[in-house]
Amino acid sequence: MREIRRDDDGALLGFLRPVDGAWQPLTVFGYPLGEPGPQEEAHDEVHRSGLAVLSGPWRFLEGGQWYRCVILEAAAEEVRIHPTDHRYPHDVYALTLERPGPGTFRPE
Incomplete structure (x- = not known):
């Protein structure tokens, strides 16, 4: 798995997990944020909703x-x-x- 962190303060936002040539966005505790897809889209999803979904x-x-x-x-x-x-x-x-x-x- 690959950690995704916020650029300004390094806070952990979530993870990307490789799945059959694609990347699945995950929360900090490994819950799926969406379906596997291209790395850039999965990365953007973690930035967009990785912490927001927790609230x-x-x-x-x-x-x-x-x-x-x-x-x-x-x-x-x-x-x-x-x-x-x-x-x-x-x-x-x-x-x-x-x-x-x-x-x-x-x-x-």
């Missing part, structure tokens, strides 16, 4: 139910979330999801 609402799967949440922290191996769904049955402020993917975690 929006997300959903996580637990016990066969999808619950709304927000991301508190994102790192390469895990994401720390705060459940915001009133239906969520547990009284917790934060949960840590290890290597979340589209089958268990998705933007709303």
Whole structure:
């Protein structure tokens, strides 16, 4: 994988992963930002939405139910979330999801 960093301060924006001769844009925790395509387009997508997508609402799967949440922290191996769904049955402020993917975690 190839790191993509902001030019002015070096902040990590996300990654590019090679896929069958193309490049897939990924968040800082490896979540797909789009389909694989030309390197320049994937690079631009990471710059455009790599960090922005982290600030929006997300959903996580637990016990066969999808619950709304927000991301508190994102790192390469895990994401720390705060459940915001009133239906969520547990009284917790934060949960840590290890290597979340589209089958268990998705933007709303």
